[in-house]
Amino acid sequence: MAIRSIARGCGAYLPERIVTNAELAAKVDTTDEWIQARTGIKQRHIAADGQLTSDLAVHAANRAMEMAGVEGKDIDLIVLATATPDHTFPSTATTVQAAIGMSGGAAFDVQAVCSGFIFALATADNFIKAGQCKRALVIGAETFSRILDWEDRTTCVLFGDGAGAIVLEASEGEGPDAQGILSTHLHSDGRFKEMLYVDGGPSSTQTVGHLRMQGREVFKHAVTNLSNVVLEALEANGLEADAIDWLVPHQANQRIISGAARKLKMDTAKVVTTVSSHANTSAASVPLALNVAVQDGRIKFGDLLLLEAMGGGFTWGASLLRW
Numbered sequence: 001m002a003i004r005s006i007a008r009g010c011g012a013y014l015p016e017r018i019v020t021n022a023e024l025a026a027k028v029d030t031t032d033e034w035i036q037a038r039t040g041i042k043q044r045h046i047a048a049d050g051q052l053t054s055d056l057a058v059h060a061a062n063r064a065m066e067m068a069g070v071e072g073k074d075i076d077l078i079v080l081a082t083a084t085p086d087h088t089f090p091s092t093a094t095t096v097q098a099a100i101g102m103s104g105g106a107a108f109d110v111q112a113v114c115s116g117f118i119f120a121l122a123t124a125d126n127f128i129k130a131g132q133c134k135r136a137l138v139i140g141a142e143t144f145s146r147i148l149d150w151e152d153r154t155t156c157v158l159f160g161d162g163a164g165a166i167v168l169e170a171s172e173g174e175g176p177d178a179q180g181i182l183s184t185h186l187h188s189d190g191r192f193k194e195m196l197y198v199d200g201g202p203s204s205t206q207t208v209g210h211l212r213m214q215g216r217e218v219f220k221h222a223v224t225n226l227s228n229v230v231l232e233a234l235e236a237n238g239l240e241a242d243a244i245d246w247l248v249p250h251q252a253n254q255r256i257i258s259g260a261a262r263k264l265k266m267d268t269a270k271v272v273t274t275v276s277s278h279a280n281t282s283a284a285s286v287p288l289a290l291n292v293a294v295q296d297g298r299i300k301f302g303d304l305l306l307l308e309a310m311g312g313g314f315t316w317g318a319s320l321l322r323w
């Protein structure tokens with residue numbers, strides 16, 4: 001029997017402060033109608049002053065560990081996806097490591113922007129399958145509010161802050177019917193850097209910078225890349241789209257989510273969507289959505305989940321996971 005990573009628990013955290021579209025419309029030239037019609041977003045959560053990405057991550061991690069029935073000392077790997085780390089270094093993952101009382105093992109960040117959680121999941125899954133760790137915390141955590149240009153209406157209305165986490169554990173299993181991660185599929189294409197990037201950084205400007213995006217171009221690539229990677233994941237496992245119980249997509253835009261679901265001919269009732277209340281939380285968006293559907297009882301033991309995401313780089317990926 002092959003080693004397989006199974007999901008033992010998940011958790012999430014959203015900052016208390018909710019900012020509605022109406023509140024944004026009072027600051028920049030936009031309207032609730034425009035934002036809802038183009039994106040499906042109604043509101044977003046924004047971190048409090050002084051509340052860091054690691055603070056959100058620790059809350060999410062503790063909730064995931066509680067569901068899994070484990071403590072920090074039981075974890076031997078943290079892979080944390082973020083594009084908004086607390087500091088240039090050390091990694092946000094090591095800050096979380098200290099906070100949850102985990103002193104052994106390894107902790108590091110991965111950077112694939114909005115695809116970050118899928119990249120982190122793939123990394124942890126491969127560590128587990130290689131026998132290099134037994135129990136991993138995979139976290140997506142972001143404070144995108146800190147890198148937004150709050151005067152740019154084309155970007156500032158789209159994003160929010162939050163964190164989500166999952167506990168993976170080494171087990172055994174084979175084939176699509178066994179519990180755990182069936183496969184992960186990652187892609188990137190650095191030629192499209194200019195379409196979605198931050199115009200600052202320690203080496204280039206010595207400033208944090210702001211997010212810049214060619215929204216329409218990103219939209220087109222997102223629909224194509226996500227459709228392709230989703231089909232790749234199904235084909236790799238000899239499955240058809242009707243085998244999927246729940247599509248848990250990156251929550252960037254309702255129209256992108258609906259486009260991906262349409263291509264799969266999936267009933268929208270089987271698509272987990274949180275974009276209206278969370279907006280785009282980048283690496284946190286997939287685990288936040290997953291957690292909502294687990295907590296409200298939609299996702300049940302044995303369900304087949306298809307996770308997918310696309311982000312700056314470009315980066316994109318998918319994973320099939322039997323819960």
Ligand code: COA
Nearest residue numbers: 030031034038114153154157215216218219252253310311
């Ligand atoms: N409020 C009101 N009007 C706005 C606006 C806002 N917040 N933002 C842009 N506009 C205006 C534009 O200035 C433009 O006006 P013009 O026609 O007078 O030039 C018009 O709305 C249309 O802009 P456009 O960018 O073509 O709209 P769109 O239909 O492509 O929607 C996005 C814009 C950003 C919502 C859409 O392109 C998108 O979702 N892209 C993907 C973004 C994404 O998901 N990124 C993250 C990937 S991880």
